[in-house]
Amino acid sequence: MLRLSARIAPALRGAGLPFLPVLALTIMVIGMGIMQPRATSYIGLQLILRFVPPMIFAALAQLCVITASDIDFGIGPFISLVNCIAATLLSSHPALCFLLLAAGVAAYGAMGAFIQIRRLPSIVVTLGASFIWLGLALLIMPTPAGSAPDWLVALAHWRAPYLPLPILVGVLAAIFSQWFFRMSSYGVVLRGLGSAPPFLRDAGWSLVVARSALYALAGLFGVISGLMLTALISSGDANVGTPYTLLSVAAVIVGGSSFTGGVISPIGAVVGAFIMLLTGVLLSFTPISSDWQLSVQGLLLLLVLGLRALSRRHA
Amino acid sequence: MNVPQVKCVATMVAAVLLIAAGLTHAGAAEQKSTAHMKIALSNFYAGNSWRQALLKSWSDTASQAMKDHIIGETKIVNADNSAIQQSSQIESLIVEGYNAIVVDPISTTAINGAMEDACNAGVIVVVFNETATVSCAYHIITDYVEDGRLQAKFLGEHLKGPANILEIRGVAGTSADVDMHNGLADGLKTYPNIKIVGAVYGNWTQTVAQKEVAGILPSLPPVQGVATQGGDGWGAYQAFNAAGRPAPIIVMGNRQDELALWKTLVEKDPNYQTFSVSSTPSSSEVAFWVAQQILAGRHVPKTMNLPVTTIYKNDLDAWLKITPVGSLALTLFDQSWTETLIEAANTGKPAPDAPSPFLSAQ
Incomplete structure (x- = not known):
């Protein structure tokens, strides 16, 4: 028991509000307001942050997998697949559509169980799965087409009172995921899978169930992300989700989580999603060419990791 | 035609001209300044x-x-x-x-x-x-279908009799690729003797086209023509050359390397025929x-x-x-x-x- 607490202690130390990401986001928002005052108005934020919600849920999906000290290289294509299914079937056959999406979540759960039982590296399995997702998406939709039902589009363009919709979604997603992973009892168990699996097993929990639960949750967040994306682009495209694979990893890590040990920050992942999107926006407000966007996002990632390594050494 | 009729026609013509002039003038006067936009x-x-x-x-x-x-x-x-x-x-x-x-x-x-x-x-x-x-939105549509049709016409006119052609496509899923492909298929309907015996995706990039063509060539019968989408003609020639096959009619895509290659081919064989087309x-x-x-x-x-x-x-x-x-x-x-x-x-x-x-x- 003593050793268990020694293992979990660093995880707890990293808990709470992720200071660095929140500070970074604050600076970015202030900078944006100075460069382009219109951007911080209600309507400005509504437009600029429009593509944040699918990114948030992509990041949360990745967070679930990273909780298990795994990594998911297939979440982007999975979101594309959800997008193609929704754009094809959601209007005409909603029941069938939800059935297929549920099957997608189940497939994710099965993938988790498979990785646990066969003790396979998650990178290989999820990368393999990514080709299946992409293949299925291309099968459903060889070229971009389809449409989103009106209610879904209306939902995505809803003008919420006081707070622009993307911020509202962010706040709700942060509260829910923070509660689930850090306060609910099963959430704590799931984090144990990433930090100390042998102890979890000794305590009588099934590792297979735990890992497949985390993966199924990742699948569920992936489905939510894909539906939100469908609402925004009101069509289906088998390639549209691809960038989410790496962006989601970046958002989670920028948000203060670690690749291993179940050290995660759900709020941080949501903040990270905002940061990844806003770097592009901020850059576009400066005279710097947008060709640099990827490099700047990469530099930001290195900067955050560097700062974190520094602060950990001093701690 | 008597005189009043002529007068009447003349008056009408004048009126039409005046209206036309007025319209043009109005069109010009309508122009707002866009200096601050x-x-x-x-x-x-x-x-x-x-x-x-x-x-x-x-x-x-x-x-x-x-x-x-x-x-x-x-x-x-x-x-x-x-x-x-x-x-x-x-x-x-x-x-x-x-x-x-x-x-x-x-x-x-x-x-x-x-x-x-x-x-x-x-x-x-x-x-x-x-x-x-x-x-x-306003749409400015590059006529990619015509691009494909012109290629079919040229290949049809210059490859007399039965012939095989290889089609190099662009980036899968883009509208430009689909349009050029459809234009080619449509144009070739006039020339039933010409068969497309193979197709590869060259991504409009010479190196990719070269690799893809090199990969498919061993499985193909003699090829007399290559339909392209631009940025792939030079690569296609390299693949034919490496395989020891004679250069077919490779439609070029207006890139400098392709035009230079064309010139070299003509210098080697003054009868070498091709043309170049691209958006x-x-x-x-x-x-x-x-x-x-x-x-x-x-x-x-x-x-x-x-x-x-x-x-x-x-x-x-x-x-x-x-x-x-x-x-x-x-x-x-x-x-x-x-x-x-x-x-x-x-x-x-x-x-x-x-x-x-x-x-x-x-």
Whole structure:
């Protein structure tokens, strides 16, 4: 028991509000307001942050997998697949559509169980799965087409009172995921899978169930992300989700989580999603060419990791 | 015809002329100043010579227009082959207060939402090069179907009798690739003796085309013709050469390396036949002037067609002389050419021919 607490202690130390990401986001928002005052108005934020919600849920999906000290290289294509299914079937056959999406979540759960039982590296399995997702998406939709039902589009363009919709979604997603992973009892168990699996097993929990639960949750967040994306682009495209694979990893890590040990920050992942999107926006407000966007996002990632390594050494 | 009739006709002609003159005059007078306005270009890919030419063409035109006080500000944003990024960038441009956004869309549907946001915010949206299904935008459509048809016609006329051809396609899933493929298939219906015996995706990139053609060649019977999409002719020749096969009619795509290769082939064998066809990246220049004209208050139809640039044997030397290494044959669409295009589209006439660059070069 003593050793268990020694293992979990660093995880707890990293808990709470992720200071660095929140500070970074604050600076970015202030900078944006100075460069382009219109951007911080209600309507400005509504437009600029429009593509944040699918990114948030992509990041949360990745967070679930990273909780298990795994990594998911297939979440982007999975979101594309959800997008193609929704754009094809959601209007005409909603029941069938939800059935297929549920099957997608189940497939994710099965993938988790498979990785646990066969003790396979998650990178290989999820990368393999990514080709299946992409293949299925291309099968459903060889070229971009389809449409989103009106209610879904209306939902995505809803003008919420006081707070622009993307911020509202962010706040709700942060509260829910923070509660689930850090306060609910099963959430704590799931984090144990990433930090100390042998102890979890000794305590009588099934590792297979735990890992497949985390993966199924990742699948569920992936489905939510894909539906939100469908609402925004009101069509289906088998390639549209691809960038989410790496962006989601970046958002989670920028948000203060670690690749291993179940050290995660759900709020941080949501903040990270905002940061990844806003770097592009901020850059576009400066005279710097947008060709640099990827490099700047990469530099930001290195900067955050560097700062974190520094602060950990001093701690 | 008696005298009163002649008079009557004359009066009518005069009246029509007067009305026409009045209309033209009114059209000119309607032009608002766009000196304080901002026009942006949203492009989705910048990684090959064709795209670099497209961007250069825009920045040359737009910065000159700024110097001439025709517009107030311009900007180029490049999305890295990502629909999400391109959408996000368009939303940012709206917030920045751009009056018009010219878009080369990555997908026929995926960035429609962002373009609709722009329309709803009162921003003029002009779609060019690739196509998108968004209805509130203005569309400048490069006639890629014609590109394919011209190739079918040339191959059909020069490959007498039964012949096999290899088709090199572009980037899978793009509207340009589908259009060129359909144009070729449609054009070949006239020549039932010609069979497409193989097809590969060359991604409009010489190295990719070379690799793909090299891969498929061993499985093919003798090939007499190669239909291409531009940026793949040089690579295709390298593959044929390496396999020890004689050079077939490889349709070139206006890139400098392809034109130079063509010249070498003709020097080796004066009877070597081919031609070159490609869309022209200075379509960005047309799109710029169309956006400017719409902002100036001119009536512009929602859809306009842009011709492709063809090069035949007689003009090869002249084109090679004015095409820099690493670039491609560039038709220059200036403001006045764009105005004739708009005029033709408004009156229902076919689009004017692409302007010849030699007039200005000489």
